[in-house]
Amino acid sequence: GNSVTQMEGPVTLSEEAFLTINCTYTATGYPSLFWYVQYPGEGLQLLLKATKADDKGSNKGFEATYRKETTSFHLEKGSVQVSDSAVYFCALSPPGGGSQGNLIFGKGTKLSVKP
Amino acid sequence: GAVVSQHPSRVICKSGTSVKIECRSLDFQATTMFWYRQFPKQSLMLMATSNEGSKATYEQGVEKDKFLINHASLTLSTLTVTSAHPEDSSFYICSAEAGFQETQYFGPGTRLLVL
Secondary structure (H helix, E strand, O other): OOEEEEOOOOEEEEOOOOEEEOEEEEOOOOOEEEEEEEOOOOOOEEEEEEOOOOOEEEEOOEEEEOEOOOOEOOEEEOOOOHHHOEEEEEEEEOOOOOOHHHOEEOOOEEEEEEO | OOOEEEEOOEEEEOOOOOEEEEEEEOOOOOOEEEEEEEOOOOOEEEEEEEEOOOOOEEOOOOOOOOEEEEEEEOOEEEEEEOOOOHHHOEEEEEEEEOOOOOOEEEOOOEEEEEO
16 A cells, blocks of 8 residues: 655754655555645645656755655755754655545654754 | 634543534635544544535545534534544644645644543
8 A cells, every 4th residue: 555654753953954854655656745844833834745756846945856766755955944843744645646635644753953 | 825724722521522623724715625633653644535515535444423524615624523532532633725636735733632
């Protein structure tokens, strides 16, 4: 079946450090891949997405590349800020069309950035 | 951006009682709303999908008679946990989709504790 595995947190970094949060998936065909972010006290927000192999999603300095060969969608940022402290969720939407409602989420990775 | 609210944010109830959780899209009409459940340190699990004016579609293993969903308008969906038990204690999150395969906008979640 379809599943998402992401690195367990919490991840604690100093400001301006490089961030990588690993995410791998299992799916048949070509799913769409997403990263969502949840800031304290708020709902999940779409951070970036990629819908086909080799696509790179980017937003707010974050990037993730859809790697079919390694079934991965790792999230990266070159220089994190305190304001990036949040929980990050990797998710996939199975191939074959249909609503995004079929989102399958990873467990989430909590990131804490210290000044 | 689009905003989705949930009410209440936290609720404590006695075992055997029913609890209603509201999900509202504040600045857009949601053709589809989704209800998720999240256990501590676990992924968000889709419980059901609701379309305005029609019956909700429940995921396998979710009791439709226990988790009643009503999507009465394009801006409001409600989830009623009937005859709640301690094992129903969880974090319930809704999301709303403006159009078919559009981005989902998530609410901040409702934490339910059943004593």
